[in-house]
Amino acid sequence: MARILVTGGAGFIGSNLVARLLQQGHDVVVYDNLSRSGCDANVAWLNEIAATSAGTLHLVRGDVADFESLQRAAEGAQRIYHLAGQVAVTTSVKDPRADFEANALGTFNVLEAARLVADNPIVLYSSTNKVYGGMEDVGVVEEATRYRYAHLPFGVPETQPLDFHSPYGCSKGAGDQYVRDYHRIYGIRSVVMRQSCIYGYRQFGIEDQGWVAWFIIAALKSRPITIYGDGKQVRDVLFIDDLLDAYDAAIAHIDRTAGNVYNIGGGPENTMSIWAEFGPLLERLLGRTIPVTYADWRPGDQRVYISDIRKAERDFGWRPKIGVEEGVTRLFHWVRDNMHLFAHL
Template identity: 30%
Template sequence: MKILITGGCGFVGSSLAKHFKTRYPSYEITVLDNLYRKGSELNIEPLEKMGITFIKGDVRFYDDLKDLDFDLLIEASAEPSVMAGKGADRRYLIDTNFNGLINCLDAALEKEAPVIFISTSRVYPMSVINSLKYIVTEDRYDVASCNTAGVSENGFTEKLSLDGARSLYGTTKLAGEMMITEYIETLGLKAIVNRSGLIAGAGQFGKTDQGVITHWAASYIYDKKLAIFGNGKQVRDILHVKDLIRLIDMQIHDIDKFAGETFNVGGGLDNSLSIRELDDLCKKHICDKKVPTKPIRELDLKYYVTDNNKIAHYGWMPEISAEETLIDIANWIKDNKEDLRWIFV
């Protein structure tokens, strides 16, 4: 199999590339990345040493994709920050996440290659989520039982309303999903959409606005300034990247079973943490540190937990706990503390 991974020097893309090359040495893996993400360049050497081909290229330009040889494309390139839409990088966000995806779809269509798209839970509008009723405990929000479509006792299903504003980031991804549906229906593309919440694990160059588990662990390890936005009761479920990889491995080897479907894919309720709970785990596993609070940040969600029921019917459930994920990240940073200092400090 010849797999092209766009954004292949990023956290998810490089983790996928390494997994496929290790598990299936005969596969030809190519990663394309424009090295936009700080730290992504650190992945080039390890990937090349494994026999993976690196191409410096940009999904915004079709010419960078059109001559590549592949029979499966995994689109993992993005400006993945929900805050990016607020700043001058707005056009970059749209050009990469939306127009870049269209270029990937066209290149895949040309090669008759299926596409796996890594979408986001941010396609669900903020007002839909923040206006639900919550039980507020000392440490976290939990959704109160209700009859709202897409809300179950386990979290949010694919049936959650898409009606409302969701951030520019979320909109670029939803628009991309809609275009994929059109490419499937009109042009015969085969594609699978995985909507993930928070993905984490060793190898993530996390920052305040993206990769919060790594950001938190790194701030403890390097004793950096850190602040809890709002009351710290905001909850997210955490998906270890290895669990996501296990799913994508299953999907690419059984494309027809999954093609045309959209899945919510996340750590689930058992692997959900509020910021306060995350902070407590850092105190338990890393060191003691006093963390002040700050006013709530714009675009923040009170809660996002994935109901994995649909994908569970296809034989996948997350296996790695949120606590194990934090320990994995903390060990990676501690083991590479000096090499990673310039990224995190």
């Protein structure tokens, strides 16, 4: 089986991916600085998975900004999933240098390691819909519980002009474009996944990032919840298992996907407004009303973002299988049954 490097492999998406790769029998190197909340619990879980699977697990504690350390971890890798990075817009505004080093420099280092020491690798990069910016020129219509696009029935396509907004948008966007260009210039078999709101098991959400998980955790712990804006902002949401299926399919069709970018999210069929619609669903699961407070809109917060996922379906036959209510219910039950993991939040 393949030797695979997963940067950020102890995080939410990374740990779920590593568990799948171990169960598929691969030799997996997790490269992570373990700075995120929940990483230690995820590593313990991955060690349990490795003990009963055909794959092998190697943990390297390191930062993607440290090129020498990263290069050693990438030696001989046939596949690299680059998931590590700084993940919150608000954090990037507070500390833009750290955001740049984690996201822009970190991605450049991954690509250089792939070019110099890996074994003709496939590089899959976890990008973001934030590369499209606020999309102020796109018409939006306000409805009772949500906003919707006036003229994009399938959502935002990959042809939407890039408009990096916030240090986070700039750093992730720089990485996005470097990953594309390393295919054109150096022949690296790279794929960019511009991801929307991903949610699921082992997501230790915080107020600034991972909002679906954060609202569930906060509600179960009776923590205060603040809604920024009016709560009618719409996002397409994608359950973790569907995201990993997209990764698998893109890798399986690498002859077609190399050098391409894909919008990966729930698409028009899997959307909800962040509180006007999600709130009542969460209250039904919890069995009580949830008090919230409202605050001003945050900079760069889009009224609506929905991914047009038709290119992914055309190129590698992928569509989400898990609907919003099913996915939210799964995550709610997982958090409720594993509250010991959230004692620190």
